[in-house]
Amino acid sequence: MRLIALKMLFGDSAKFYGILLGLTFATLLITQQAAIFVGLMSRTYALIEETPQADLWVTDPTMQFVDDTKPMQVTALDRVRSVTGIEWASPLFKGLLVAKLPNGGRQICDVIGVDDATLIGAPAILLQGKVEDLRKTDAIFIESRGAAKQLLQPLTADKNGPKRPMQVGDELELNERRAIIAGIAETRPSFQNVPTIYTTYLRAVGFAPANRRTLSLILVKALPGQNLLELQKRIQTQTGLTAYTPAEFSWKTLDYWMTQTGIPINFGMAIVLGFLVGVAIAGQMFYNFTLDNLRYFGAMKAMGATSRQLLNMVAVQGLAAGVLGLGLGLGATALFGLMIPGDRLAFKLTWHLPIISTFAVIVIVLGASGLSMWKVIRLDPKEVFNG
Amino acid sequence: MSGEQAIFCEGIAKTYGEGEAAVKALRGIDFTANFGEIVALVGPSGCGKTTLISIFAAILSRSSGALQLAGVDPDAMTNQDRTIFRREKVGFIFQQFNLVPQISVVENVAIPLFLRGENRSEALDRAEKLLTEVGLHNRAHSRPSKLSGGQQQRVAIARSLIHEPSILVCDEPTSALDGATGQRVMELIREQGRRPDRIVVLVTHDERIYHFADRIAHMDDGLITRIVTSDVELAALQAVAFEKGKIK
Numbered sequence: 062m063r064l065i066a067l068k069m070l071f072g073d074s075a076k077f078y079g080i081l082l083g084l085t086f087a088t089l090l091i092t093q094q095a096a097i098f099v100g101l102m103s104r105t106y107a108l109i110e111e112t113p114q115a116d117l118w119v120t121d122p123t124m125q126f127v128d129d130t131k132p133m134q135v136t137a138l139d140r141v142r143s144v145t146g147i148e149w150a151s152p153l154f155k156g157l158l159v160a161k162l163p164n165g166g167r168q169i170c171d172v173i174g175v176d177d178a179t180l181i182g183a184p185a186i187l188l189q190g191k192v193e194d195l196r197k198t199d200a201i202f203i204e205s206r207g208a209a210k211q212l213l214q215p216l217t218a219d220k221n222g223p224k225r226p227m228q229v230g231d232e233l234e235l236n237e238r239r240a241i242i243a244g245i246a247e248t249r250p251s252f253q254n255v256p257t258i259y260t261t262y263l264r265a266v267g268f269a270p271a272n273r274r275t276l277s278l279i280l281v282k283a284l285p286g287q288n289l290l291e292l293q294k295r296i297q298t299q300t301g302l303t304a305y306t307p308a309e310f311s312w313k314t315l316d317y318w319m320t321q322t323g324i325p326i327n328f329g330m331a332i333v334l335g336f337l338v339g340v341a342i343a344g345q346m347f348y349n350f351t352l353d354n355l356r357y358f359g360a361m362k363a364m365g366a367t368s369r370q371l372l373n374m375v376a377v378q379g380l381a382a383g384v385l386g387l388g389l390g391l392g393a394t395a396l397f398g399l400m401i402p403g404d405r406l407a408f409k410l411t412w413h414l415p416i417i418s419t420f421a422v423i424v425i426v427l428g429a430s431g432l433s434m435w436k437v438i439r440l441d442p443k444e445v446f447n448g
Numbered sequence: 449m450s451g452e453q454a455i456f457c458e459g460i461a462k463t464y465g466e467g468e469a470a471v472k473a474l475r476g477i478d479f480t481a482n483f484g485e486i487v488a489l490v491g492p493s494g495c496g497k498t499t500l501i502s503i504f505a506a507i508l509s510r511s512s513g514a515l516q517l518a519g520v521d522p523d524a525m526t527n528q529d530r531t532i533f534r535r536e537k538v539g540f541i542f543q544q545f546n547l548v549p550q551i552s553v554v555e556n557v558a559i560p561l562f563l564r565g566e567n568r569s570e571a572l573d574r575a576e577k578l579l580t581e582v583g584l585h586n587r588a589h590s591r592p593s594k595l596s597g598g599q600q601q602r603v604a605i606a607r608s609l610i611h612e613p614s615i616l617v618c619d620e621p622t623s624a625l626d627g628a629t630g631q632r633v634m635e636l637i638r639e640q641g642r643r644p645d646r647i648v649v650l651v652t653h654d655e656r657i658y659h660f661a662d663r664i665a666h667m668d669d670g671l672i673t674r675i676v677t678s679d680v681e682l683a684a685l686q687a688v689a690f691e692k693g694k695i696k
Contacts, residue, residue, distance in 0.1 A: 062562050065551055072550020072591075360546035363507055365535020366563050367528070442507045445542055446498045446619045446651075 062366075066374035067381055069354060076353070079346040080382045081389065084422055087339025088390020091332050092410070092418045093397055098328035099414065100407030105318050106311035107249040108155070108173070112182050115280035116289060117304045119150070119296060124303070126317035127310065128253065130155050132274035133302065140300040141279050146287040151176035154265040155277040160212075160258070161234040164220060168211050171257045172235065174265025181280060184259055189229050190244025195261060200243035201235075203227060207256020208245055235268040250407070252318075336421050344429035347382060351375060351433030355440060363442035371437045379430035387422045391415055453516065454615065454647035455481040455504060460513035461670075462499050473499040475670035477513070481663070483614070486638065486648040488658060491667035497651045498619070500667070504649050505617045506534050518614045535563055539608035541637070543620035545600045547592035553603050554579060554588040560611040578606040582636060598629035605636055616641050616648045622657055634660045 070077055108127055109118065119141050121131035141150045154174030159167050175182035175195070183192050188205055195202060203212060205226075213224040214231065227233075231242045240260070248257060260268070266275045281304065283292050289306060296304040305313060319325050351358075358371050398408045460477040463470050474496045481487045489497045502508035503515065506522040507530075515521055518537055522530050539560075547556045554575045561571035579588050582602040584595075592600055601621060608616055618637060622630030634657045641648045650661060658664055665675045676684070 064568070065548070065555065065559070065562060068555070069548060069550045354548075356544070356546055357548045360540070360542060361559065361563065363505065363534065363540055364560055364563060365531050365533075365538070367531050370563065443498070443502045445540075445546060446502055 062370055062374055063377045066377040069357075069374075070350070070378040070381060073350060073353070076346050076350040077382070080343045080350065081386050083339055083342030083344070083346060084382060084386020084425065085389040085393065087335050087343060087425065088387050088418050088422055089393045089397075090335025090338060091421050092391060092394040092414050093408075094328050094331040094335060095414050095417060096394065096398060096408050096410045097406065098325070098332075099411055100409035101252065101324065102315055102318060103409050104250055104252040104254075104407050106314045107251050109307050109311050109314070111184065111248055112153075112280065113185075113307075114181050114282065115151075115307065116283045117281040117293060117296070117306060118310045119279035119281055119300070119302050119304045120310075122301070122303045125321075126314035128155075128314075129317070130277040132272060133276045133279075134274055135276050137276055137300065137302060138279055141281060141296060141302065144292070144295050144299050146284050146292045146295065148282040148284045149179070149181075150282075151179060151181040151280045152262045152276050153182050153278040153280055154262050154269070154275060156265070156269055157253075157255070158235050158258075158268055160240075160256075161237075162212060162214065163232060164215050169255050170207070170235075171251060171253060171255050172265050172268060173257060173259050174262040175259060176280075177261040177263050180261070184246035184248050186247040188245045188247055192244075194243035195259065197241070197243050199239050199241045199264070200260065201233075201240040201264075202244040202246045202259040203242055204246045204248045204257045204259075206250060207258075208242075211256050236270060238268055240268070336425070339421065339425040340428065343382070343386065344425050344432075347379065347426070347429035348432050350378075351436060355436060356445065358437050359440050359442055359445045362440055363445050368438055371440075372434050375430055375433050375437055379426045379433075383422050383426040387419055390422075391418065452483050453480060454483045454485070454518055455479065455649070456514070456516040457503075458514040460500075460503065460515060461511050462496075462503065462508070463511045472670055474503075474510070477670075477672055479665060479672055479675075481647050481649070483647055484642065484644045485662045486642060486650060486660060488650040488652055488661035488664045489667060490652060490658070490664055491673075495667040496670040497667055501617050501619060501649060501651050504615065505538050505540065506530050535560065536611070537614045539611070539613035539616040539641075541601070541604050541608045541616070541618040541621045543623050545592070545597075545604045545624070547600055547603055547607075549591060549593055551591075552589045553584065553592060553595065556592060556603055557606045557610055559607060564611065575606070575610060578610055579603070581640060582606045596629075597625050598633060601625060601629075601633045602636060605633070605640060609640055612646075614646055616646055618648065618650045618652075620652055620654070621650065622652065622654050627656060630654060630657060 106127055121133050124131045138150060138152050156172055157169055158172045160170045161167055180192055180195055183195060184202060194200055209226040212227040214227055216223045216225055227242060229242050233240050246259060251257060283289055293304040296302060362371060395410060398410050401408060457477055457479050460474055462474040463472050465471055477500060489500060491497055503510055506517060509523050522533055525533060554572055557575035557578055558571040576588050579585050582605060584599060584602055587595060622633055625633060638660050663675055663677055665672045
């Protein structure tokens with residue numbers, strides 16, 4: 062009877078395609094919006110993931126997320142270095158500065174200043190140049206997306222004419238000071254989506270407006286075998302600063318965006334909308350499909366079909382529609398992710414999301430099938446004699 | 449088997465609802481029918497025909513009275529056993545055919561065998577043979593919607609007989625058909641349905657098919673008021689028609 066059930070479903074092409082469209086669209090909406098949300102949220106802690114050398118990130122205690130720079134006094138670095146159990150501690154500058162471009166344009170850039178001595182915190186992937194090039198006079202690295210978009214330079218005097226990406230050797234000004242591009246880096250897009258500039262810590266401090274507190278973050282490497290939890294406590298007790306593991310700092314950053322902004326609500330609403338679309342279109346169509354076929358189920362019940370056999374048929378129909386709709390929806394989502402360049406749209410399809418979508422589709426199909434099954438169970442076979 | 453009691457009922461009553469809202473659909477039916485017979489239940493709307501045929505088909509329980517269908521009391525069975533009883537012993541022909549539109553004719557015919565869990569290809573083979581017997585072999589793989597009303601009812605007849613039931617219940621089998629087609633369908637029911645080990649119970653309003661029945665039970669207000677043979681019924685109908693001037 063399962064084959065009959067499937068043929069009944071596929072044979073009613075108008076309703077079948079309606080159910081399929083509803084489930085596919087619901088899956089697409091739920092998964093795609095969730096993937097964009099995850100992608101966007103993962104960008105908020107991109108810097109932390111880009112700097113894998115550090116075991117701990119030491120910050121001002123009031124810092125709420127990685128971009129919420131609350132500069133510390135430079136002496137904080139020495140205080141941290143004096144804590145036992147630390148192999149090394151490096152300063153990191155992070156701040157937004159306005160860059161003046163060769164064509165006269167201005168562009169806000171995220172400037173990262175890495176340790177002058179060790180260059181810890183410099184980008185791991187360089188498309189042009191070497192890490193050591195950062196030691197050259199006035200040297201900066203820019204990341205490839207910014208170079209090819211916000212920092213595009215006109216080829217001719219005409220500002221509206223053809224443009225080229227900034228490249229090694231080009232110059233720009235940061236706070237009236239010359240900076241020469243010594244390398245092009247490839248980094249993960251940041252949440253703010255402004256070009257990122259890497260330079261040394263002291264040079265970055267020089268680019269920034271004068272400030273007594275210039276130390277944004279301290280990167281700490283623990284000695285081998287050192288218990289990180291104990292080290293964190295020691296740093297906090299002895300320096301009055303806060304030390305996070307990369308995972309903790311990422312979560313703290315994520316938590317800020319999740320709880321202090323309306324972003325989750327916006328995406329949550331889109332996801333709920335996707336779910337409701339599934340319920341409204343697929344659920345209702347599936348229920349109507351069962352209602353349309355109720356007389357045939359009734360005839361079968363009269364002919365000796367058990368309730369279990371009929372429920373099995375409804376379940377097979379629900380399962381088939383659910384699997385096909387989910388598969389098409391996930392396929393469409395993956396296709397969407399492949400077609401949209403990663404730097405344009407934050408899209409991260411983690412393994413959790415298909416599970417969430419599957420769960421949502423199961424709820425939709427179970428709800429619709431459950432109502433349908435209820436009608437089938439309550440079906441009085443005597444009704445088939447009423448014309 | 450022919451001549452043995454297929455249906456025995458004594459004082460069958462059926463009441464729907466309770467208290468002041470109670471409706472007595474059957475008020476004491478005494479009726480016996482033998483295997484090999486074709487029996488018609490006739491009467492005005494609301495007289496209890498549908499209730500009685502539902503009881504004969506073991507899909508409705510009586511409120512009181514004694515009942516034996518093919519030697520067993522269906523109300524003494526569990527719901528599961530009654531379902532199995534229907535699956536094994538009862539064939540159905542419905543007024544609106546109730547052929548599943550999304551599957552082929554041959555699959556529709558094989559449904560009772562599928563419900564019994566029989567092998568699919570064997571069930572389809574048997575269904576094709578039966579379709580040959582009802583003259584629809586060439587339409588076996590068509591959808592029911594491609595068939596005329598008469599052809600659809602012939603498919604329904606094949607479906608009702610494929611599992612060789614002991615009791616064949618036909619609910620207004622010709623009401624959705626024109627006169628000539630109805631006659632052909634009834635001929636088919638008589639040819640294919642009548643067996644020494646089977647009782648055919650027919651509910652109809654259609655006087656033109658009364659003569660296909662061996663006996664006609666007239667019902668009114670929840671009771672069988674009289675049972676006559678079709679010869680007597682035919683003579684009576686002709687007399688009425690003569691009085692009305694339809695026959696000269």
